[in-house]
Amino acid sequence: MLPCSCSNGTTSPSWRYPAAGFPRKCPRPLSRTLIGCTSRLPAARTVGERNRTMSPGESATAQSSLPEVVRAMLTPSFFPHKPPFVRLVQTHISYVILAPPLVYKIKKPVCFRFLDFSTRELRRHYCEEEIRLNRRLAPHVYRRVVALVRQGEEFRIVAAGEVQSADEYAVEMEFLPDDLRLDTLLLSQRVQEDFVTEVAGILANFHRRAASGPEIARYGAPDQLIATWEENFADTEAFRDELVSAHDDDRIREFVKAFLRDNEYIFRRRQSEGRVRDGHGDLHADHVYATHPPAIIDCIEFSARLRSCDLVSDVAFLAMDFEFYGRRDLHDRFLLAYNQIMQDHDFPRLLPFYKCYRAYVRGKVEGLKSRETDVPESERTSAAEVARRRFTLAYRYTWEPLRAIVAVAGLSGTGKSTLAALLTERTGFAWFRSDAIRKEIVGWDAKTRARSTYRAGIYASNLTSRTYREMCSRAVTSFERGRGAIVDATFLRREQRDELRALAEKVNAPLLFVWCTCPEETVRQRIEARVQNPEEVSDADWNIYLHQRAEQEIPGSDEPDVLCLDTSQPPLQSAMQVEDSLLPRAVPVPLLSPLAPKLPPPLP
Known part of the structure; x- marks a missing residue:
């Protein structure tokens, strides 16, 4: 993270406002990860603007490689406002000088496929574009373009309009500490729901005002989307079976191909309706700040093509980030609040596709960072782990348009x-666990251990029947509301399995039983390990296992909806087998959703 200039380091309840001693409404600029445009980048640069911080005290050798004007700005005395410290953050395309309460961003003289900063005139132009475009969402953050002018042996900062020429140009911005940045707030569990609703409203109103027209709409054409995905797939070939399994990657490719084929008419209609607009282009949690009012910064200024997209794609980025940080509740609140204003009938249909895209590209970005030799090993390791999580999230989104009921038994x-936990993580289905529901019924905490003997106490037959009825009812309700369900219980008796079959049949829910088995020595080791685990919910011990073994009614050939699975193999392999069996059975989620209005009114 970038240095925080907050003098008191406060994490008080008034977190939505800047710390004392700093201007209000002043988020600092973030490094750009270029999500949504990285499929166009050269392989060596696709990681986007990776931060590399340098302070004035670093070695003369390191500073000597910097442009003279940047070296001059690394001393607090250079600035008229005399900042408490100065830090330099280098990215692939910028020098960012932190001099609280201001920040100066100088564009590097570089030229890539996705941008051209090669001349001083172009750099000034894109400084002006950065100010113009980012003032749409953060008008109090982006102050002005300044000229850096040599006077004798020194440089000084003047307004760009006051001089005819300059040695360099920079964007002048306000500075804000990291503890108001949304990703930081998500990690520390300090995000308030009202703030999420407010951000949704800001984005919706921004999107309704954003520029549109034929020149912008062409970026949402199906052939453009296909080309972008194909480039992403080519870029991730090297990561298969290392950061993303071939199984998951193949499924993502199949999902994308089918979705683009089956929904081509929707993409074309949205072009004509003005749903492709000049948006933000890089709308992730790192670029949202809990100032008053909220500020959303650092849009893509250097490419209209990379900034212009379907509005669902733009907002899907932030929605995906909420889920990545484990906040499905904020994901739902954000999207509902956004579409109450936008009234986009296609919203629920397109969201899984665009969230998959955003997660996949973010996984690629982190994957490429994990391969960069000039990145410290600890950062490479962290990037690889984040990449795996992003790719898993992209895979999960291929399941979001589908629903079914899975009963994990044995x-x-x-x-x-x-x-069951792994299937929940990989499919996004709701998980209903009999051990937890049983204790909920009797008013116990899930981790409270029962000391009852077999079929006694909370495991008496009447309470077991009630537990199964409640668990299966919740699973069916989840299915009816548009989300698949995973039920986790022994289902030792045929009668219990048939009761779930009857409930599923009433709502036309596809049902798959997974009958788990493994060698008894493995079972004993697992039971002994979890008995010692205070976080464990299950109360089963070895004696209970022996009673269950004697009484079980093993599924026979007359139960064709049962998949028998040896779970002594790695859990991920087991999950993939279940998913492959489930996929042909799953049915589409109905598109009649709280996210969609009854009729799709046109945008203004």
Whole structure:
């Protein structure tokens, strides 16, 4: 993270406002990760603007490689306002000088496929573009373009309009500490729901005012989307079976191909309706600040093509980030608040596709960073782990348009809950666990251990029947509301399985039972390990396992909806087998959703 100039380091309840001693409405500029445009970047540069911080005290050798004007700005005495410190953050395309309460961003003289800063005139032009475009969402952050002019042996800062020529140009901005940045707030669990609603309203009103027209609409054409995806797939070939499994990557490719084919008419209609607009282009949590009012910064200024997209694609980026940080509740609140204003009938249909895109590209960016030799090893390792999580999220979005019910069954200790948890992570289906529901019914905490003997206490037959009814009812309700469900219980008796079959049949829900088995020695080891785990929800011990083994009614050939699975294999391999069996059975989620209005009114 960039240095924080907050003098008191406060994390008080008034987190939505800047710390004392700093101007209000003053987010600092972030390094750009170029999500949404990285498919166009050269392979060596696709990681975007990776931060590299340098302070005035660093070695003379390191500073000697900098342009003279940048070296001059690394001393607090250079600035008329005498900042408490100065830091330089280098990215691939910028020098960012932090001099609280101001920040200066100088564009590097570089030329890539996605941008051209090669001449001083172009750099000035894009400084002006950065000010113009970012003032749409953060008018109090982006102050002006300044000229850096040599006077004798020194440089000084003047307004760009006061001189006819300059040695260099920079964007002058306000500075804000990291603790008001949305990703930081998400990590520290300090995001308020009202703030999310406010951001949604700001974005919706911004999108309604954003420029549109034939020149912009062409960026939403199906052939443009296909080309972008194909470039992304080519870029990630090197990551297959290292950062993303071939199984998941193949499924993502199949999903994208089918979605683009089946929805071509929707993409073309949205072009004509003005749903492709000049948006932000890089709308992730790192670029949102909890100032008053909220500020959204650092849009893509150097390419209209990379900035212009379907409005659902623009907003899907931030929605995806909410889920990445484990806040599905904020994801839902954000999207509902946004579409209450936008009234976009296609919203629920397009969201999984565009969230998949945003997560996949973000995974690629982190993957490329993990391969850069000039990145410290610890950062490369972290980037690789983040890439895996992003790719898994992209895979999960291929399941979002589908629903089914999966019953993970079998004796205690055969790995049911481990498999159910992994399936939940990979599909996004809701997880209903009998152990937790049973204790909820009797008013216990899920981790409270029961000392009852087999079929006694909270495991008495009447309470077990009630637990199964409640669990299966919740699963069916989840399915009816448009989300798949995973039920996690032993289902040792045929009667219990048939009761779930009857409920599923009433709502036309596809149902797959997964009967988990594994060698008894493995079961014993697992049970012994979890008995010692205070976080464990299950109460089963070895004696209970032996009772279950004696009483189980193993599914036979007359139960064709059962997949028998040996869970002694790696959990991920088991999950993939279940998913491959489930995919042909799953049915589409109905598009009649709270996210969609009854009729799709046109944009103004």
